Amino acid sequence: MRLEKKIALDAIKRMTVAGNTFLSGGLLEAVRIIRSRTAPFNEVASVLLFTDGHANKGISDPEQLVEAISTLNYVEQPTTYSVQNTFSDKDLDKQNTTVVNTNTNNQDTLQDYPFTIYTFGYQKNHNATLLRRIAEYSKSGVYFFIEHKDSIAESFADCLGGLLSVVAQNINITVKVCGDNEVKILNELQKVEVIPNKEIIVKFGDIQSEESKDILCEIVVPAIEPTDEFYLLEWKIEYFNVLNLTQKELFIKTSVARNNNTPPEININVDMQYNRIITAKALKEAEEARQNRKFDEGKQLLEAAVAQLESSVSVGTEYTKQLITDLKQAIQELGTRKEEGSYYMQNVYDKHNKQRSNFSSDVTYVTSKKAQKKFESRKKDD
16 A cells, blocks of 8 residues: 555544534645645646535635635634636647637636646535535636435546546636727636726636637627628637646637628537527526525526527537536426525536536536546446
C-alpha cells in the first residue's frame, strides 16, 4: 500500500461523528492545501467535496463561503487562512471558427483558479444551492446529486474520467466587436465587460478531451450597403495547453455575407445551443420560484420553455429532445413540492449551463474517458 493511501486511511479511521457538518472548515482546509502545493502551477488539480448534510457549523451562506474561498482570509475555529464560437479540444493547435449566435452577475474581477471544485450531495439532506454555488465559483466544477448509494462510484468515476482528460486550463476568451457593432453574451458564464456591449472577457476554467463550449452571441449591426464579407467580431483565445505545457493564443475574426443573394436561414447547431440557454435559464428561474414557494410560477416557466423548444427548428434532433425530456422531468419534480425537486433542477441546470455531465445515468455530455471510468467502476462493483 502506498504511504499516501495509508495516511489517508488512518486519518479516516480516527474520525468520529459529533452531529455537526463543518463543511466550510473542511473545504477551506482543502483549498489551503491545494493552493500551497509545490507541483507546477498548471498541473491539473481538483477538490472533491462530498457531503450528506447541511452546513450547521462555520460558514453556511453561499456567498460568504465563496468569498472565503477566493480570499482565504476567513477565521474559523482558531485557524486563520491567509492567502459560438464553438471552442473544443480539437481547436487547441489550429485556428478554426464557426459563427454562432453567451448572464451572470457583473464582477469587477474574477479569480483565475489553478484548480476546480466538484461537489457531491448525497441523498435528501444537503443544501443544493450551496454546493452548486461552490462548484460554480471555480468555473469548471459541477454539482453532482447522488440520490442512491449505488450511484456513488459511477458519479466519482465520471468526475475522475474528466479530470484525467483535461487538455486546456485557464481559458480566457476576449470577444471584441468590429466597427459599430454591439454584442451581448447570452450564456450565463463568468465574464467581465471591459467596454459594455463592445468588449467582453469570458472565463472558462478548463476543457476536457471531446468537450465543446459554445458561446451564444446576440449582435446588433448598423445598416450598410450590400457586401459579401461583413466582419462581426474579433476573438482572442488564451489558454494553457496541458498536453505540451505551453501558453497559447488564438486570434480569430468572424464575418458574414450581407447581400441580397444570402437567404435567411436558421443554423440547426445555433438553434440547439439557443435551446440549451433557454433550458438552463428556465431551470434556474423555476428553482428560484420554488425556493419562494411559488410552485405554480415555476411550473409555468418550465412549461413555457418546453413549448418554445417544441416549436424550434431543431426539435427533431436528439439533443433538443433530451432538453425537452429534462424540462418535463423538472415539471414532475416540482409538482411533488419536495426538496428532491430542488436537487434535480440544480443538477440539470449545472449540466446544461456548463456542458458537462454530472450524474451517473447522464449521456448528454459523457466523453469516452468518462464512459471508460464508469465501466471500470461497475466492474469493480461486480
